[in-house]
Amino acid sequence: MKRRPYRESVIVYTTVRLLAPFVLAFGLFITLHGATSPGGGFQGGAIMAAVFFMLAFAFGFHTTRGWMGEAPVKWLVGGGLALFGLMALASLALEGSFLDYHPYEALTGIGVKYWGEIVEVAIGLVVSGGLVGLFFLVWGGMDPEEPGPGSEGPVPEEGEAS
Amino acid sequence: MSVAGLEFALIILILVSAVITAMLRDTLASIIVFGAYSLGMAMLWVVFRAPDVGLTEAVVGAGVMTPLLLLAITKLGREDVERVFAKIRWGPLLGVSVLVVLLLLTVPALPEVGDPDSPTNTHVAPYYIENAYEETGFVNIVTAILVGYRGLDTFGEVTVVFAALVSVLAVLRREELI
Numbered sequence: 001m002k003r004r005p006y007r008e009s010v011i012v013y014t015t016v017r018l019l020a021p022f023v024l025a026f027g028l029f030i031t032l033h034g035a036t037s038p039g040g041g042f043q044g045g046a047i048m049a050a051v052f053f054m055l056a057f058a059f060g061f062h063t064t065r066g067w068m069g070e071a072p073v074k075w076l077v078g079g080g081l082a083l084f085g086l087m088a089l090a091s092l093a094l095e096g097s098f099l100d101y102h103p104y105e106a107l108t109g110i111g112v113k114y115w116g117e118i119v120e121v122a123i124g125l126v127v128s129g130g131l132v133g134l135f136f137l138v139w140g141g142m143d144p145e146e147p148g149p150g151s152e153g154p155v156p157e158e159g160e161a162s
Numbered sequence: 163m164s165v166a167g168l169e170f171a172l173i174i175l176i177l178v179s180a181v182i183t184a185m186l187r188d189t190l191a192s193i194i195v196f197g198a199y200s201l202g203m204a205m206l207w208v209v210f211r212a213p214d215v216g217l218t219e220a221v222v223g224a225g226v227m228t229p230l231l232l233l234a235i236t237k238l239g240r241e242d243v244e245r246v247f248a249k250i251r252w253g254p255l256l257g258v259s260v261l262v263v264l265l266l267l268t269v270p271a272l273p274e275v276g277d278p279d280s281p282t283n284t285h286v287a288p289y290y291i292e293n294a295y296e297e298t299g300f301v302n303i304v305t306a307i308l309v310g311y312r313g314l315d316t317f318g319e320v321t322v323v324f325a326a327l328v329s330v331l332a333v334l335r336r337e338e339l340i
Contacts, residue, residue, distance in 0.1 A: 030217070035300045038213035040308060042319075046221040053229040081324050084317055099313035101298075113299030119309045123320055130323040131226055137330050138233050 009058075016058035024051045031124040035113050041123025048124065049131035061139055068132070076129025083122040087115065169209055175202040185250075187243040193231045200224040210275075214304045286311075 031044025056064040088099045096103035101115035179199040186192040200223025207216035273280030290307055300306035308316055 034302060034305045036302055038217055038302065038304070040214070040302075040305050043214070043217045043221050046218075046226050050221065050225040050229070053226070057229065077324055077327060081320060084320055088313070088317060099317065101310075111299050112297070116298060116300060116305070116309045119313070119316075120305070123309075123316065126320045126323050130327045133327045134330060135230065135233070137327075137334060138230060138237075 013058050016054045020051050020054055023054070024048060027051065027124075027128075031120060032117065034120045035117055041120040041125075042127055044120075045124035045127030046131060048128040049135070052128075052132050053135055056135065056139070065136065065140070068136075073129050073133045073136070076125045077133060080122045080125030080127075080129065083125070084119060087119050087122065165209065169206070172202055172206045172209065176206065185247045187245060187248050188240070189235050189238075190232075190240060193228060193235065196231070197224045197228045200227070214302075 027044045027047030027050075029044075030039035030047055031041055034040030034044070052064070052068070055067075087101070091100045091103050092098060094103035094107060101112045101119075104110070104115045105112050176199060179195050179202060183192050183196045183199055186195060200219060203223060204216045204220035207213070207219055273282075277283065290303060290311060294300060294303045294306040294310070298306040298310045300310065
């Protein structure tokens with residue numbers, strides 16, 4: 001079957017526009033509320049990434065790519081991992097153990113729970129950024145007609161007559 | 163409807179949608195039924211009082227996997243299929259059935275669900291249940307274990323997500339994400 005060209009659907013477009021802010025808020029809630037209700041960084045991050053998938057399906061690849069750009073994904077994934085690592089290692093400097101949040105409480109007076117929440121947020125950043133990145137790679141990565149801005153198209157095999 | 167009846171209905175939904183997912187010839191239809199399978203699994207986890215797992219199943223199984231698979235078939239293209247279901251091949255079916263029966267035979271050896279004397283409930287679990295709230299302040303014990311007691315495991319998992327993205331970039335020989 002021939003691939004049908006992408007057409008904007010009014011129903012999809014309108015539904016996504018209405019739903020997206022609420023789904024994003026739900027994702028943030030799940031991420032930030034993991035300490036007291038089901039959820040946490042993994043689930044919340046995946047929900048926030050799903051918002052982006054919705055937008056990409058409704059508004060098309062190029063539009064969404066234009067909004068998003070390259071940098072946020074890199075910063076989400078790298079920054080999230082760095083934040084988690086920092087939370088794990090800074091404890092050692094304060095004479096605690098690796099990944100021990102109690103030294104932070106002793107230092108600042110803010111409860112252990114909130115330091116754990118920072119780790120949840122870090123997880124959420126990595127998961128949402130990672131999923132959005134994979135989504136865009138699947139979408140734009142292998143299509144020779146639609147190469148990403150930095151790619152030179154498919155790499156020719158060595159020795160291939162051109 | 164009683165909880166047992168609800169469980170039974172959900173298990174039927176899961177089994178039927180799993181079989182249909184495997185049998186359908188049309189990839190798009192298969193992906194849609196796979197979404198129903200994930201939804202059934204998510205509801206079953208909630209019935210089993212594991213809302214954290216249920217939420218993960220709903221988000222990852224239905225919310226993230228479905229768009230990724232849909233995206234994959236727009237790249238692959240759909241074939242016209244003349245029949246709805248694939249032909250059953252009896253040899254592999256027999257082999258799989260034997261394996262399933264062998265695995266089911268081991269089920270009675272497992273401890274009962276919620277058995278306080280089972281190995282999973284007698285080592286570290288009592289310590290977590292008694293001390294998690296005081297030591298971490300987390301009301302949700304799952305989160306207390308995830309980022310507190312088993313924080314190192316979680317750190318490893320997050321590193322795996324990072325590594326997955328980097329390796330996909332490497333496989334596709336691209337230097338930019340978007």
